[in-house]
Amino acid sequence: MRHQVVIIGSGPAGLLLGALLHRAGIDTLILERQSRDYVLGRIRAGVLEQGTVDLLHKAGVGARLEREGLVHEGFALNFAGQSLRIDLEDLTGGRTVTVYGQTEVTRDLMDHRDASGAPTVYGAQDVTLHAFDTASPRVSYTRDGVSHDIACDYIAGCDGFHGVSRASVPAAAIEIFERVYPFGWLGVLADVPPCSHELIYAGHDRGFALCSMRSLMRSRYYIQCSVDERLESWSDDRFWDELRRRLDPVAAAHVVTGPSIEKSIAPLRSFVAEPLRFGRLFLAGDAAHIVPPTGAKGLNLAASDVHYLSEALIEAYTEKSAAGLNAYSARALARIWKVERFSWSMTTLLHRFESSSPFERRMQDAEFAYLQASRVARQSMAENYVGLPF
Ligand code: APR
Numbered sequence: 052m053r054h055q056v057v058i059i060g061s062g063p064a065g066l067l068l069g070a071l072l073h074r075a076g077i078d079t080l081i082l083e084r085q086s087r088d089y090v091l092g093r094i095r096a097g098v099l100e101q102g103t104v105d106l107l108h109k110a111g112v113g114a115r116l117e118r119e120g121l122v123h124e125g126f127a128l129n130f131a132g133q134s135l136r137i138d139l140e141d142l143t144g145g146r147t148v149t150v151y152g153q154t155e156v157t158r159d160l161m162d163h164r165d166a167s168g169a170p171t172v173y174g175a176q177d178v179t180l181h182a183f184d185t186a187s188p189r190v191s192y193t194r195d196g197v198s199h200d201i202a203c204d205y206i207a208g209c210d211g212f213h214g215v216s217r218a219s220v221p222a223a224a225i226e227i228f229e230r231v232y233p234f235g236w237l238g239v240l241a242d243v244p245p246c247s248h249e250l251i252y253a254g255h256d257r258g259f260a261l262c263s264m265r266s267l268m269r270s271r272y273y274i275q276c277s278v279d280e281r282l283e284s285w286s287d288d289r290f291w292d293e294l295r296r297r298l299d300p301v302a303a304a305h306v307v308t309g310p311s312i313e314k315s316i317a318p319l320r321s322f323v324a325e326p327l328r329f330g331r332l333f334l335a336g337d338a339a340h341i342v343p344p345t346g347a348k349g350l351n352l353a354a355s356d357v358h359y360l361s362e363a364l365i366e367a368y369t370e371k372s373a374a375g376l377n378a379y380s381a382r383a384l385a386r387i388w389k390v391e392r393f394s395w396s397m398t399t400l401l402h403r404f405e406s407s408s409p410f411e412r413r414m415q416d417a418e419f420a421y422l423q424a425s426r427v428a429r430q431s432m433a434e435n436y437v438g439l440p441f
Pocket residue numbers: 059060061062063064065082083084085090095096153175178209210211212213214215216335336337338348349350351353
């Protein structure tokens with residue numbers, strides 16, 4: 052069997068790359084270890100930059116997003132009992148973000164791929180990359196006990212942080228930059244109306260809290276927790292009580308409680324691998340980098356990688372030019388590091404670090420005071436939040 056591009060992973064990165072390449076007449080095979088339902092069962096962030104929305108439209112999957120996505124013109128920062136609105140639209144000359152769950156993005160991309168007839172193998176086990184440092188790379192896998200071997204021109208490693216692609220690169224060829232934060236986020240999804248029409252990011256002595264939503268009837272809330280917290284020790288009632296303690300009184304009074312339909316703990320990490328290209332293997336999305344969720348950049352960063360990589364592959368096929376492929380790693384990393392900086396700085400501003408000194412606490416206070424006092428400071432935050440240009 053032969054395909055032009057083998058994409059490993061059917062998360063948003065792999066699916067979006069597949070859609071953009073398909074549209075350009077390039078034939079792709081997606082190999083996914085899990086089942087379709089398993090992939091769709093993962094709950095992740097839900098804020099899309101305009102650039103991500105535009106890319107989804109370009110890929111032909113913007114219709115439901117257009118109908119159901121909620122356009123947000125701003126968000127609130129709560130800090131030590133005070134509230135500050137970041138007016139995205141005013142501060143960025145009219146730009147906004149769209150609230151639409153990553154699960155829905157994934158579903159739309161899967162449906163679109165199925166309709167296009169492009170092949171996806173779910174339940175692909177033992178995916179192994181071969182000879183990607185030569186002109187004839189291959190990918191092998193087994194399914195239902197049968198082995199398969201696929202020849203291709205290029206391999207796209209879109210298989211997330213724990214995938215096989217990055218792990219296949221010799222350690223000496225890759226450099227890793229990492230920060231693991233000493234806390235996690237405990238998240239709850241519930242079918243209750245959101246406590247505010249805009250997102251609220253709250254920095255509090257008891258720890259960070261975030262009020263988000265999936266729709267006008269479904270809320271997503273998070274509170275900072277310790278990394279070794281046990282999910283079983285968080286009843287719904289305990290979660291709602293702790294959330295309300297960390298919000299300003301107005302928001303707290305508007306929290307509508309109800310049974311959780313999902314509850315999970317996620318660790319926080321910043322991570323970048325360099326470079327992103329190894330011969331005919333290209334890494335994109337979480338396979339290449341992780342950001343802490345503060346600022347909701349994970350999916351958006353995967354989308355910008357895919358933008359650069361899809362353009363480079365299309366150029367290679369249609370113009371017989373390797374310029375885009377040669378530039379991919381540097382172009383993508385230049386944007387990745389800026390987004391890493393933003394996610395790290397928002398995390399550092401709003402979380403409680405057990406280890407922080409009185410000096411570091413005053414630095415957090417001073418940064419919030421600067422945001423309150425300076426339009427330029429708010430503008431910088433807004434520019435990053437709506438998304439840096441590709
Ligand atoms: N073989 C095949 N598929 C694999 C393998 C493997 N060895 N390892 C992992 N995968 C699959 C996973 O099951 C998953 O479906 O690769 C997919 C990777 O998808 P994501 O983890 O969603 O990563 P990505 O597409 O880069 O999306 C980035 O999604 O993970 C979030 O926080 C992240 O929001 C960000 C966005």
